[in-house]
Amino acid sequence: MKKSTWQLYNFEPLVLKNVDNPTILAFSCYFHDSSACIVKDGKILAAVDEERFTRKKHDASFPINSINYCLQTAKVKTVDFVVFYENPDLKWQRIQETIKKNPPSEEARNRIVKLWTELKFKHKISETFHQKTGLNNAILFLDHHLCHAASSYYVSGFDEAAVVTIDGVGEKITTSYGQGHGSTLKLEKCINFPDSIGLLYTAITVFLGFKANDHEYKVMGMAPYGVMDRNLNPFYLKLRKTIHLNEDGSFSLEMKYFGHESFDSKAYTEDLIDLLGLQPNVKEGPITSEYENLAAALQLVTEDAVFNLLNHVQKATNQENLCLAGGVALNSVLNGKILSRTNFKRVFIQPSAGDSGTVIGAAKYIQHLLDRNAPTEHMVHSSYGPEYSSQEIRQFLDEHNIIYKEYESYDEVIKEVAMLISKKNVIGWFQGRMEWGPRSLGNRSILASPIYDDMRDILNAKVKHREMFRPFAPVVCLEDASTFFECDMPIPEPTDYMLMVYPIKNDMKKKMPAVTHVDGSGRLQTIRENQNLLYYRLIKEFGTLTGVPILVNTSFNIRGEPIVCSPMHAYKCMMGTEIDYLVMGRFLVKRIDNIKDIWQPCVID
Known part of the structure; x- marks a missing residue:
């Protein structure tokens, strides 16, 4: 110990x-x-x-x-x-x-x-x-x-909560916890650099041939292709030697395996290569079963460390509510297990x-x-970015001689787009204010049907231009989620922001193969009627047509680029991919009607 x-x-x-x-x-x-x-x-x-x-x-x-x-x-x-x-x-x-x-x-x-x-x-x-x-x-x-x-705390809607932060490193701190009571927030304990769960995750991300501080989410998506059994995974026990977990929830890294204490070193050392008995992957290198197993071991070890920490915090604070923040809080696989692996009753993570x-x-x-009398704020949406009026969208389309159709009402838009998606078309969906955070949540989204076996490969290869192992997220109206997913009840709010992965029910997997990951899970987004009525109604209309009230939702961007913000960004993205239609407000643009603007992107990740 x-x-x-x-x-x-x-x-x-x-x-x-x-x-x-x-x-x-x-x-x-x-x-x-x-x-x-x-x-x-x-x-x-x-x-x-x-x-x-x-x-x-x-x-x-x-x-x-x-x-x-x-x-x-x-x-x-x-x-x-x-x-x-x-x-x-x-x-x-x-x-x-x-x-x-x-x-x-x-x-x-x-x-x-x-x-x-x-x-x-x-x-x-x-x-x-x-x-x-x-x-x-x-x-x-x-x-x-x-x-x-x-x-997290000041927008959680909780009157009191335990608050935990976990990332790579801030100034010196890598992990902290404390409590919020009313308008007062106080952190109590912390763990300092170089001991860091986030930097452990980054080191293995780099070892696997991915980019630090960027591609950690890819490793999370790759993990289910490996052996997710601690007794059978060939790298789990080896990787556990790199981090010591203490009974009080704290941890320390065995620094001989890591390079982040030196500005001239890689994120990992030769000792880690020797320990794993595996050569690091090259950038963009082939993904072998060994690398998949290492990604799985990393996810398992990360969960060991985080749940050990969270269980200590729950006992130390005696709180039922948890507010979580920091880069590690974007690990949606881990997040989906918090309520089942700890004694917390409710969890909040902002987008x-x-x-x-x-x-x-x-x-x-x-x-x-x-202002000690300031009212508490409860974040119930992520729409804090720019928006564009119908006049601005129309002006953009006309100035660039783009062929389009304008619908008189959003009722018509919903019926037309739901029909197009049901017929296997891929839609660029551009509505309202841009989302806050790394996820597209229904305002700057690429939407598709989940019912086709080959839709995931179509999206990865022809639209997103990214690795074929990458999963896609299902979006479902809140009241329908428990029909399709084995999720916590009541469903935690972080699912609104695509921050929790849950198993898909066995009898539902065949109904939505495009969003069923290799392990039978889905990183679901739930949508509430009062959050985004247009998006909500589109999902319901698709469900009426197909019997499956779920859509594929992925970020509206090409690999290596940020999510689109303006009409120009959205149109350019469609014309550089095989998105079939772009819907901006009440305007519908068909890609093949505008072949003069088709271009081939040079994908840089």
Whole structure:
């Protein structure tokens, strides 16, 4: 048994004068997934990732487009407070400690110093903000994991809850827990770098030939192709040697297997190669059964660590409600087991649980710090991004000489699109405000029928241009979910954001083969009538036609690109893939009617 790695969480609380009903702008940048959010009149009015505007996936640049969008949506030119999602001083301390422990090459050291000197120190962030926005607010810098925690708790709708954050690393912290009571949120314990579940997952992701801080979800999707039995998987016991789990829920990594304590190393070491008895895969290399088994072992070990942690937190806090955040909270396979593997009764995860979502936490934390009487907010949708009016869509179509059909009512749109999907057409669905977070949830989605055996391969090969092992998500109206899935009851809210995987009932698998993963599971999205009426009605109409009230829903993008934001992005995506129809508002565009604009994408992942 290793020594406990829990430490007391020490964050010097900000002392701010009370401000009733403040307007707060929060932003993140310079690591990955830059973003911005604005809170006004006690509510989140806008939240968006910078990548959606620049079309650069995981764009880490200063989020000027996102900030401008937030200000415009809130109809303000000034704000009361501006908040940054982490504390650069503490992150720089950790970097200095790493450099001292494992001195990097002169080239690496110079690169790090240059990056920080030009961009990342507090004064440079403030200087850039003031220059680019014209706002003169002093910037408040919060703790990264506190922002994660607040991003879940303050929009959960819970009056009290245990709060847990798990990611790669913030400034120094990799894992934390605490409690929320009313408008007060306090973190109590934390685990520091280099011990990190997120960095363990990233190391194996890189070992398997995928990209760090990007392709972890692919590894999760690949895992069910391997042996998901701890007694039979050939890599499970080997991988368990890389992490020590303690009875108090804490953990530590066996660092000889990992390289994240050195700036000149890979994410893993030669010792890990020797331990596994397996050579790392090359980028885009073939996926063998050995790599599938390693992905499965990683999922199993991750679940061991997280459930050990969560069960300790539940006992320590005696809470029935759980709020979860951080990159590891995007592991929907794990999430689907939380209520069955722990004593928590309810769980909430907001749709952008990774780093981009910290801006919501930053803004909401400061809101409740300033205004103790601020009402709690319950996030019941993810539609915080830009939207386009019928006039704007029509203008785009006309200016580009695009052939289209306009319907007089949405009733007609629903009937036509449901019929097209039932006849095996693939639809680009562009409606309302763009979603917040990494998932398309019915406003910027590619939709298809789940009833055809070959639909998954069609979508992977001809539309998404991605690995053939990748599964697709089923979307189902909330009241129909228990008919098709073996899910927790009542169905947890994170299913609204495609954040939980559940088994598909055996007698239903043959009815929806396109969304049934190799292990018989589905990463379902539930939709409620009051969330997105148009989307809800489309699913119901498809069910009337086919007897299966479920659609395939996948993100509206080409592999390697962000989800579409504007009509131009949507049209370009359709014309560079084999999407058959694009539906924007009440406008229907048929791909083969516009062959002049067909193009072949150069897919870069």
